[in-house]
Amino acid sequence: MSLFTPDDHRFMSRALQLAARGLYTTDPNPRVGCVLVRDNEVVGESWHERAGEGHAEVRALAQAGDRARGATCYVTLEPCCHHGRTPPCVRALIKAGVTRVVAAMEDPNPLVWGQGLVELEAAGIATNVGLMSSEAHAINPGFIKRMRSKRPFVRCKLAMSLDGRTAMASGESRWITSAPARLDVQRLRARSSVVMMGIGTVLADDPLCTVRLETLPDDYPGASTTPIVRQPLRVVVDPHLSLPENARMLSAPGRTLIATASEDTEVADLLRERGAEVVHLPGGRDTVDLKALLDFLGTSEINEVLLETGATLSGSMLQAGLVDALVIYMAPILLGDGARGLFHLPGLVQLANAYHLEIREMRAVGKDWRIEASVQARP
DSSP states (O other), X not given: OOSSOHHHHHXXXXXXXXXXXXXXXOTTSOOOEEEEEETTEEEEEEEOOXXXXXXXXXXXXXXXXXGGTTOEEEESSOOOOSOSSSOOHHHHHHHHTOOEEEESSOOOSTTTTTHHHHHHXXXXXXXEEOTTHHHHHHHOHHHHHHHHHSSOEEXXXXXXXXXXXXXXXXXXXXXXXXXXXXXXHHHHHHHOSEEEEEHHHHHHHOOOOOOOOSBOOTTSTTTTTOBOOOOOEXXXXXXXXXXXXXXXXXXXXXXXXXXXXXXXHHHHHHHHHXXXXXXXXXXXXXXXXXHHHHHHHHHTTOOEEEEOOOHHHHHHHHHTTOOOEEEEXXXXXXXXXXXXXXXXXXXXXXXXXXXXXXXXXXXXXXXXXEEEXXXXXXX
Protein backbone atom coordinates (compact mmCIF):
# COMPACT_ATOMS: atom_id res chain seq x y z
CA MET A 1 0.00 0.00 0.00
CA SER A 2 1.35 3.40 -1.02
CA LEU A 3 2.30 5.85 1.71
CA PHE A 4 0.94 8.70 -0.40
CA THR A 5 -2.61 9.31 -1.66
CA PRO A 6 -3.69 10.64 -5.07
CA ASP A 7 -4.32 14.00 -3.39
CA ASP A 8 -0.77 13.99 -2.04
CA HIS A 9 0.51 13.51 -5.59
CA ARG A 10 -1.74 16.28 -6.90
CA PHE A 11 -0.61 18.85 -4.36
CA MET A 12 3.08 17.93 -4.67
CA SER A 13 2.78 18.21 -8.44
CA ARG A 14 1.53 21.76 -7.91
CA ALA A 15 4.45 22.48 -5.56
CA LEU A 16 6.88 21.31 -8.26
CA GLN A 17 5.21 23.59 -10.80
CA LEU A 18 5.71 26.48 -8.42
CA ALA A 19 9.35 25.54 -7.79
CA ALA A 20 10.01 25.75 -11.53
CA ARG A 21 9.06 29.43 -11.44
CA GLY A 22 12.39 30.06 -9.74
CA LEU A 23 14.36 28.34 -12.48
CA TYR A 24 16.00 31.57 -13.68
CA THR A 25 16.15 33.61 -10.50
CA THR A 26 17.02 31.70 -7.30
CA ASP A 27 20.73 31.17 -7.86
CA PRO A 28 22.69 30.22 -5.75
CA ASN A 29 19.74 28.95 -3.71
CA PRO A 30 17.66 25.90 -4.70
CA ARG A 31 14.36 26.21 -6.54
CA VAL A 32 11.61 25.34 -4.07
CA GLY A 33 7.81 25.34 -4.22
CA CYS A 34 5.31 25.01 -1.36
CA VAL A 35 1.55 24.35 -1.13
CA LEU A 36 -0.46 24.53 2.11
CA VAL A 37 -3.65 22.47 2.19
CA ARG A 38 -6.41 22.29 4.82
CA ASP A 39 -9.56 20.21 4.41
CA ASN A 40 -8.43 19.38 0.87
CA GLU A 41 -8.36 23.06 -0.07
CA VAL A 42 -5.27 25.08 -0.97
CA VAL A 43 -4.99 27.89 1.56
CA GLY A 44 -1.57 29.18 0.55
CA GLU A 45 1.08 28.54 -2.07
CA SER A 46 4.32 30.13 -3.24
CA TRP A 47 7.88 29.58 -4.39
CA HIS A 48 11.34 30.85 -3.58
CA GLU A 49 12.20 33.59 -6.04
CA ARG A 50 15.54 35.13 -5.10
CA ALA A 51 18.35 34.59 -2.60
CA GLY A 52 17.88 36.81 0.42
CA GLU A 53 14.11 36.93 -0.02
CA GLY A 54 11.48 34.78 1.70
CA HIS A 55 11.62 31.02 1.22
CA ALA A 56 8.69 29.20 -0.35
CA GLU A 57 7.27 28.04 3.00
CA VAL A 58 7.35 31.50 4.58
CA ARG A 59 5.69 33.11 1.56
CA ALA A 60 2.98 30.43 1.51
CA LEU A 61 2.39 30.85 5.24
CA ALA A 62 2.01 34.59 4.80
CA GLN A 63 -0.63 33.98 2.15
CA ALA A 64 -2.49 31.44 4.28
CA GLY A 65 -2.48 33.44 7.51
CA ASP A 66 -4.54 31.79 10.27
CA ARG A 67 -5.74 29.13 7.81
CA ALA A 68 -2.31 27.48 8.03
CA ARG A 69 -3.20 26.06 11.46
CA GLY A 70 -3.99 22.37 11.01
CA ALA A 71 -2.80 22.37 7.39
CA THR A 72 -0.54 19.98 5.51
CA CYS A 73 2.54 21.52 3.95
CA TYR A 74 3.70 20.08 0.61
CA VAL A 75 7.23 21.27 -0.15
CA THR A 76 9.70 20.18 -2.83
CA LEU A 77 12.73 20.34 -0.50
CA GLU A 78 13.04 19.64 3.22
CA PRO A 79 12.42 22.86 5.19
CA CYS A 80 15.61 24.52 6.40
CA CYS A 81 16.50 24.52 10.10
CA HIS A 82 19.47 26.91 10.11
CA HIS A 83 19.96 30.65 9.93
CA GLY A 84 21.20 31.63 6.49
CA ARG A 85 20.19 34.79 4.68
CA THR A 86 16.73 34.27 6.23
CA PRO A 87 15.44 32.61 9.45
CA PRO A 88 14.69 28.84 9.58
CA CYS A 89 11.49 27.74 7.82
CA VAL A 90 11.05 24.90 10.32
CA ARG A 91 10.33 27.34 13.14
CA ALA A 92 7.86 29.27 10.99
CA LEU A 93 5.96 26.06 10.22
CA ILE A 94 5.89 25.06 13.89
CA LYS A 95 4.69 28.50 14.94
CA ALA A 96 1.98 28.49 12.27
CA GLY A 97 0.55 25.22 13.60
CA VAL A 98 0.80 22.96 10.56
CA THR A 99 0.17 19.32 11.44
CA ARG A 100 1.91 17.49 8.59
CA VAL A 101 4.84 18.19 6.26
CA VAL A 102 5.35 16.22 3.05
CA ALA A 103 8.77 16.84 1.47
CA ALA A 104 9.77 15.57 -1.95
CA MET A 105 13.37 15.08 -0.81
CA GLU A 106 15.79 15.76 2.02
CA ASP A 107 17.91 18.89 1.75
CA PRO A 108 21.47 17.80 0.78
CA ASN A 109 22.89 20.88 2.52
CA PRO A 110 25.00 19.49 5.41
CA LEU A 111 23.51 22.19 7.64
CA VAL A 112 20.08 20.60 7.17
CA TRP A 113 20.18 17.04 5.73
CA GLY A 114 17.34 15.45 7.65
CA GLN A 115 17.58 17.67 10.71
CA GLY A 116 14.70 19.86 9.55
CA LEU A 117 12.41 16.83 9.53
CA VAL A 118 13.72 15.72 12.92
CA GLU A 119 12.96 19.13 14.39
CA LEU A 120 9.44 19.07 12.96
CA GLU A 121 8.78 15.61 14.37
CA ALA A 122 10.08 16.70 17.79
CA ALA A 123 7.43 19.43 17.70
CA GLY A 124 4.69 16.83 17.08
CA ILE A 125 4.34 17.44 13.32
CA ALA A 126 3.97 14.33 11.15
CA THR A 127 6.49 14.14 8.30
CA ASN A 128 6.80 12.13 5.10
CA VAL A 129 9.61 12.36 2.57
CA GLY A 130 10.18 10.95 -0.93
CA LEU A 131 7.03 11.90 -2.82
CA MET A 132 7.98 12.67 -6.47
CA SER A 133 11.62 12.71 -5.46
CA SER A 134 13.03 12.24 -8.97
CA GLU A 135 11.10 15.27 -10.22
CA ALA A 136 12.44 17.33 -7.31
CA HIS A 137 16.01 16.25 -8.05
CA ALA A 138 15.60 17.26 -11.70
CA ILE A 139 14.78 20.86 -10.76
CA ASN A 140 17.97 21.33 -8.71
CA PRO A 141 20.81 19.26 -10.21
CA GLY A 142 23.40 21.96 -9.57
CA PHE A 143 22.49 22.74 -5.97
CA ILE A 144 22.33 19.03 -5.13
CA LYS A 145 25.69 18.26 -6.70
CA ARG A 146 27.39 21.27 -5.09
CA MET A 147 26.10 20.30 -1.65
CA ARG A 148 27.28 16.71 -2.10
CA SER A 149 30.58 17.13 -3.95
CA LYS A 150 31.40 20.85 -3.56
CA ARG A 151 31.47 21.13 -7.35
CA PRO A 152 28.83 22.45 -9.76
CA PHE A 153 26.79 20.43 -12.23
CA VAL A 154 28.30 20.71 -15.73
CA ARG A 155 26.05 20.65 -18.76
CA CYS A 156 27.87 20.59 -22.12
CA LYS A 157 25.94 22.20 -24.98
CA LEU A 158 26.77 21.19 -28.55
CA ALA A 159 25.28 21.81 -31.98
CA MET A 160 25.99 19.25 -34.67
CA SER A 161 25.02 18.02 -38.09
CA LEU A 162 23.37 14.66 -38.70
CA ASP A 163 26.83 13.21 -39.34
CA GLY A 164 28.15 14.46 -35.99
CA ARG A 165 30.08 17.54 -37.11
CA THR A 166 30.13 20.92 -35.40
CA ALA A 167 31.74 23.13 -38.05
CA MET A 168 33.41 23.07 -41.44
CA ALA A 169 37.17 22.51 -41.52
CA SER A 170 37.59 26.29 -41.82
CA GLY A 171 35.68 26.76 -38.55
CA GLU A 172 32.54 28.10 -40.24
CA SER A 173 29.50 27.08 -38.18
CA ARG A 174 27.01 29.94 -38.25
CA TRP A 175 24.34 28.75 -38.21
CA ILE A 176 24.10 24.94 -38.04
CA THR A 177 20.85 24.97 -36.11
CA SER A 178 17.60 26.88 -36.55
CA ALA A 179 16.28 29.90 -34.64
CA PRO A 180 14.10 27.80 -32.26
CA ALA A 181 17.14 25.80 -31.18
CA ARG A 182 19.15 28.97 -30.61
CA LEU A 183 16.30 30.34 -28.49
CA ASP A 184 16.39 27.14 -26.44
CA VAL A 185 20.11 27.74 -25.83
CA GLN A 186 19.22 31.17 -24.47
CA ARG A 187 17.00 29.44 -21.92
CA LEU A 188 19.87 27.14 -20.95
CA ARG A 189 22.08 30.19 -20.42
CA ALA A 190 19.39 31.96 -18.40
CA ARG A 191 19.15 29.08 -15.91
CA SER A 192 22.93 28.62 -15.63
CA SER A 193 25.24 30.16 -13.07
CA VAL A 194 28.20 30.12 -15.47
CA VAL A 195 28.79 29.98 -19.22
CA MET A 196 32.26 28.50 -19.71
CA MET A 197 34.41 28.45 -22.84
CA GLY A 198 38.01 27.99 -23.89
CA ILE A 199 40.24 30.76 -25.17
CA GLY A 200 40.24 29.17 -28.63
CA THR A 201 36.52 29.73 -28.93
CA VAL A 202 36.89 33.35 -27.82
CA LEU A 203 39.71 34.07 -30.27
CA ALA A 204 37.80 32.44 -33.15
CA ASP A 205 34.32 33.86 -32.53
CA ASP A 206 34.66 36.84 -30.14
CA PRO A 207 31.36 35.85 -28.50
CA LEU A 208 29.32 37.92 -26.04
CA CYS A 209 27.97 34.83 -24.21
CA THR A 210 25.10 36.79 -22.70
CA VAL A 211 21.45 35.98 -22.19
CA ARG A 212 19.65 37.79 -24.98
CA LEU A 213 16.13 37.42 -23.69
CA GLU A 214 14.46 40.65 -22.65
CA THR A 215 11.84 38.74 -20.66
CA LEU A 216 11.54 35.28 -19.23
CA PRO A 217 10.44 32.49 -21.58
CA ASP A 218 6.77 32.13 -22.49
CA ASP A 219 6.24 29.14 -20.17
CA TYR A 220 7.30 31.21 -17.15
CA PRO A 221 4.29 32.76 -15.40
CA GLY A 222 4.36 36.52 -15.78
CA ALA A 223 6.76 36.27 -18.72
CA SER A 224 5.39 39.35 -20.42
CA THR A 225 6.29 41.57 -17.47
CA THR A 226 9.23 39.87 -15.74
CA PRO A 227 12.62 40.97 -17.15
CA ILE A 228 15.80 38.93 -17.14
CA VAL A 229 17.75 40.49 -14.30
CA ARG A 230 20.71 38.10 -14.00
CA GLN A 231 23.47 37.39 -16.49
CA PRO A 232 25.49 34.21 -15.89
CA LEU A 233 29.15 34.62 -15.04
CA ARG A 234 31.33 34.14 -18.13
CA VAL A 235 34.38 31.94 -17.44
CA VAL A 236 37.20 31.75 -19.99
CA VAL A 237 39.78 28.98 -19.64
CA ASP A 238 42.86 30.89 -20.79
CA PRO A 239 46.19 29.24 -19.82
CA HIS A 240 48.42 32.00 -21.24
CA LEU A 241 46.23 35.09 -20.71
CA SER A 242 45.62 35.45 -24.43
CA LEU A 243 42.25 37.19 -24.13
CA PRO A 244 42.39 40.41 -26.19
CA GLU A 245 41.82 43.67 -24.36
CA ASN A 246 39.08 44.52 -26.86
CA ALA A 247 37.16 41.25 -26.54
CA ARG A 248 33.47 42.05 -26.78
CA MET A 249 32.56 40.15 -23.62
CA LEU A 250 34.64 42.58 -21.53
CA SER A 251 32.16 45.35 -22.27
CA ALA A 252 29.04 43.15 -22.21
CA PRO A 253 26.54 43.06 -19.31
CA GLY A 254 27.59 40.79 -16.47
CA ARG A 255 30.96 39.58 -15.21
CA THR A 256 33.85 37.86 -16.97
CA LEU A 257 36.29 35.64 -15.07
CA ILE A 258 39.52 34.43 -16.65
CA ALA A 259 40.96 31.17 -15.30
CA THR A 260 44.67 30.99 -16.05
CA ALA A 261 47.90 29.27 -15.12
CA SER A 262 49.98 32.21 -16.33
CA GLU A 263 52.20 34.09 -13.90
CA ASP A 264 52.15 37.25 -16.03
CA THR A 265 50.89 39.76 -13.48
CA GLU A 266 51.23 42.69 -15.89
CA VAL A 267 48.77 41.20 -18.37
CA ALA A 268 46.49 40.09 -15.54
CA ASP A 269 46.40 43.62 -14.14
CA LEU A 270 45.66 45.02 -17.59
CA LEU A 271 42.70 42.66 -18.02
CA ARG A 272 41.46 43.59 -14.54
CA GLU A 273 41.55 47.23 -15.62
CA ARG A 274 39.26 46.24 -18.50
CA GLY A 275 36.79 44.83 -15.97
CA ALA A 276 37.75 41.15 -15.97
CA GLU A 277 38.32 39.05 -12.88
CA VAL A 278 41.45 36.89 -13.06
CA VAL A 279 42.02 33.78 -10.97
CA HIS A 280 45.33 31.91 -11.02
CA LEU A 281 45.05 28.13 -10.84
CA PRO A 282 47.48 25.21 -11.13
CA GLY A 283 48.22 24.08 -14.66
CA GLY A 284 50.75 22.82 -17.16
CA ARG A 285 52.39 24.39 -20.19
CA ASP A 286 49.16 24.78 -22.15
CA THR A 287 46.53 23.84 -19.61
CA VAL A 288 44.58 24.94 -16.57
CA ASP A 289 43.74 22.33 -13.94
CA LEU A 290 40.05 21.86 -14.70
CA LYS A 291 39.29 20.06 -11.45
CA ALA A 292 40.81 22.96 -9.52
CA LEU A 293 38.66 25.33 -11.57
CA LEU A 294 35.47 23.47 -10.67
CA ASP A 295 36.56 23.36 -7.03
CA PHE A 296 36.98 27.14 -7.17
CA LEU A 297 33.54 27.59 -8.76
CA GLY A 298 32.00 25.35 -6.12
CA THR A 299 33.40 27.47 -3.30
CA SER A 300 31.99 30.50 -5.16
CA GLU A 301 28.44 29.07 -4.83
CA ILE A 302 28.16 28.18 -8.51
CA ASN A 303 25.44 25.59 -9.09
CA GLU A 304 25.21 25.00 -12.85
CA VAL A 305 27.88 25.41 -15.51
CA LEU A 306 26.95 25.55 -19.18
CA LEU A 307 29.97 24.54 -21.26
CA GLU A 308 29.82 26.24 -24.66
CA THR A 309 33.13 25.62 -26.34
CA GLY A 310 35.02 23.67 -28.98
CA ALA A 311 36.17 20.09 -29.24
CA THR A 312 39.41 20.58 -27.28
CA LEU A 313 38.04 21.88 -23.97
CA SER A 314 34.89 19.76 -24.27
CA GLY A 315 37.08 16.68 -24.76
CA SER A 316 39.35 17.62 -21.85
CA MET A 317 36.38 18.11 -19.53
CA LEU A 318 34.89 14.78 -20.61
CA GLN A 319 38.20 12.95 -20.16
CA ALA A 320 38.58 14.44 -16.68
CA GLY A 321 35.14 13.11 -15.70
CA LEU A 322 33.77 16.62 -15.19
CA VAL A 323 30.80 16.58 -17.58
CA ASP A 324 27.51 15.47 -16.05
CA ALA A 325 25.16 15.93 -18.99
CA LEU A 326 25.13 16.72 -22.69
CA VAL A 327 22.57 18.81 -24.51
CA ILE A 328 23.02 18.23 -28.24
CA TYR A 329 21.10 20.05 -30.96
CA MET A 330 21.17 17.93 -34.10
CA ALA A 331 20.44 19.68 -37.39
CA PRO A 332 19.20 17.85 -40.50
CA ILE A 333 22.31 18.67 -42.56
CA LEU A 334 25.49 16.83 -43.55
CA LEU A 335 28.89 18.53 -43.31
CA GLY A 336 31.16 15.76 -44.57
CA ASP A 337 34.33 13.96 -43.52
CA GLY A 338 36.54 17.02 -43.38
CA ALA A 339 34.37 18.92 -40.92
CA ARG A 340 35.15 19.21 -37.20
CA GLY A 341 33.95 16.68 -34.64
CA LEU A 342 32.22 17.09 -31.29
CA PHE A 343 35.06 16.13 -28.95
CA HIS A 344 38.82 15.85 -29.14
CA LEU A 345 39.36 12.47 -27.47
CA PRO A 346 42.77 11.07 -28.39
CA GLY A 347 43.70 7.54 -27.44
CA LEU A 348 40.33 5.85 -27.97
CA VAL A 349 41.38 2.75 -29.92
CA GLN A 350 39.04 0.08 -28.57
CA LEU A 351 35.28 -0.03 -28.16
CA ALA A 352 35.85 -0.91 -24.51
CA ASN A 353 37.24 2.60 -24.02
CA ALA A 354 34.14 4.33 -25.42
CA TYR A 355 32.15 6.84 -23.40
CA HIS A 356 28.61 5.69 -22.66
CA LEU A 357 25.61 7.97 -22.37
CA GLU A 358 22.06 7.54 -21.13
CA ILE A 359 19.51 9.36 -23.24
CA ARG A 360 17.19 11.27 -20.89
CA GLU A 361 15.09 13.13 -23.41
CA MET A 362 14.79 13.59 -27.15
CA ARG A 363 12.42 16.06 -28.76
CA ALA A 364 12.00 18.27 -31.79
CA VAL A 365 12.96 21.95 -31.53
CA GLY A 366 11.93 23.63 -34.74
CA LYS A 367 13.46 21.58 -37.55
CA ASP A 368 16.23 20.27 -35.26
CA TRP A 369 16.35 17.58 -32.59
CA ARG A 370 17.35 18.24 -28.99
CA ILE A 371 19.01 15.29 -27.25
CA GLU A 372 19.67 15.40 -23.52
CA ALA A 373 21.91 12.68 -22.12
CA SER A 374 23.74 11.95 -18.89
CA VAL A 375 27.34 10.78 -18.93
CA GLN A 376 27.81 7.36 -17.42
CA ALA A 377 30.70 6.55 -15.11
CA ARG A 378 33.51 4.77 -16.89
CA PRO A 379 34.66 1.33 -15.65
